Amino acid sequence: MSNRKPTEDVALGIRRRVFEHAMRNNGGYLSQACSAAEQLAWLYNEELNLGEPTLPMIPKPFAGVPSASNPEYHTGAGYNGPFEPQFDRLFIAPAHYALVAYATLIEVGRMAPEGLEMFNKDGSSVEMIGAEHSPGMEVHNGTLGIGLSTAAGLAYGRRLRGDTGRTWVFMSDGEVQEGQTWEAVQACAHHGIDSVYAIMDVNNQQCDGAMSSVMEVGDIRRKFIEFGAACVDVDGHDLGAIRDAVREPHAGKPLIILAHTNPFHTMPVLEERFPRLHYVRFKSEDERARFNHSIAADLGVEPIDYSH
Incomplete structure (x- = not known):
């Protein structure tokens, strides 16, 4: 896109938009913005080779x-540009990161800010849990753990067709509790599919609490390597480390970048709620006001006026 902003500014903008939305709506996916903003900003602002959007800046209903009788149907992937052989494709595997993904699209100029006003409204395509018709989404990944398999299948088909574009997946660490993730890695390794790239938000928390309290997963990097991937551990808030990681040699193997993150990075007041950070709904008006002023100060903005 033209007039590209520094990726650090994109990440800050993502967090500010998610913060404002959460304050106005008395809750939101704040911790996902804390942990994943650098990853999504880097993907969209630097790494992905995408064409110009093919859908309106203001999302359609x-x-x-x-169906064959519904010519109006479309996926939300048009915000990532056209399906052409040389372009990359992206799957957002954890559909509950949709709010952060929408904020990213706005920050990089692929969707209008008005799109967030449609979030979770009846009749809107801007779903709270991203669906295949939601901005930036190509398939429905609401069943956590299918994203990497979807990418593996698409990448295999693209290779048969002679496409040169890569197939990317944004993942979360809860997905390593799903067997399908490991099957996808094995399939890529067996077929030598090295056009699959994934970056995983390893923030050690999920819907039901801390990862370790739900199901201990051990050494994720070692497991990915044993199942046939090339895998790199990085600090997920260090853009330089992420940029270096994508250059890891991985001929004949998928590349998995494990981005270790803090789910209250830049919003330290959220630590009060850890590990119950999946969706932050304020417990009282006093807490809402306190979080508003604390997070605003940390993000360098004025507190949000949510009174109207």
């Missing part, structure tokens, strides 16, 4: 389910 939900146009119904796909």
Whole structure:
């Protein structure tokens, strides 16, 4: 896109938009913005090779389910540009990161800010849990753990067709509790599919609490390597480390970048809620006001006026 901003500014902008949305709506996916902003900013602002968007800047309403009799149906992938052989494709595997993904699209100029005003409204395509018709989404990944398999299948088909573009997946660490993730890695390794790239937000928390309290997963990097991937551990808030990681040699193997993050990075007041940070809904008006002023100060903005 033209007039590209520094990626650090994009990440800050993502957090500011998610913060404002959460304050106005008395809750939101704040911790996902804390942990993943650098990753999504880097993907969209630097790493992905995408064409110009093919859908309107202001999202269309939900146009119904796909069928031969519904010519209005479309996926939300048009915000990532056209499906052409040389371009990359991206799957957002954890659909509950949708709010952060929408904020990213706005920050990089692929969607209008008005899109967030449609979030979770009846008849809107801007779903709270991203669906295949939501901005930036190509398939429905609401069943956590299918994203890497989807990418593996698409990448295999693209290779058969002669496409040169890569297939990327943004993941979360809860997905390593799903067997399908490991099957996808094995399939890529067996077929030598090295056009699959994934970056995983390893923030050690999930819907039901801390990862270790739900199901201990051990040494994720070692497991990915044993299952046939090339895998790199990085600080997920260090853009330089992420940039270096994508250059890791991985001929014949998928590349998995494990981005270790802090789910209250830049919003330290959220630590009060850890590990119950999946969706932060304020417990009282006093807490809402206190979080508003604390986070605003940390993000360098004025507190949000949510009274109207």
